Amino acid sequence: MIVLDESDAHGPAEQIRAQIAALIRAGELAAESRLPPVRQLAGDLRVAPGTVAKAYKELEAAGMVRAGRAAGTRVNPGQVIAAPALTEAVAFGRAARDAGLSLAEAQSLLAAGWNA
Known part of the structure; x- marks a missing residue:
């Protein structure tokens, strides 16, 4: 949805x-x-x-x-991401939400991790 x-x-x-x-x-x-x-x-x-x-x-x-x-x-076929990455993404999303972060704040953290 x-x-x-x-x-x-x-x-x-x-x-x-x-x-x-x-x-x-x-x-x-x-x-x-x-x-x-x-x-x-x-x-x-x-x-x-x-x-x-x-x-x-x-x-x-x-x-x-x-x-x-x-x-x-x-x-299109073949668009599903690898299960381990999805599992980690779900865990990160839950942790960020539980910590009271907004989606924008969580995305900023992810970007910082990506660039580290």
């Missing part, structure tokens, strides 16, 4: 893209799964269809999904 946070420094299109990418990498959206149509997701999230279309185009450019008129937008 995608949830938009108005206080997030990232715009709605980036939040949508990031959340769908995370669902794909975690295996929660399996290969060949169909994403909701642009207008449907836009209505559900109360954003402009162009916002969802932008997120889908970025996912397509990254090779995570493919778009087709009749088939809709579908998840």
Whole structure:
């Protein structure tokens, strides 16, 4: 489920893209799964269809999904990340949330660890 946070420094299109990418990498959206149509997701999230279309185009450019008129937008195979990395990411997310960190603060910590 995608949830938009108005206080997030990232715009709605980036939040949508990031959340769908995370669902794909975690295996929660399996290969060949169909994403909701642009207008449907836009209505559900109360954003402009162009916002969802932008997120889908970025996912397509990254090779995570493919778009087709009749088939809709579908998840490409081979996008699930390795189980150990996912396990560690989940543990980090829980620890950060338990510590009272915001998502932005947790992302900053992750970036610092990435660059260390």
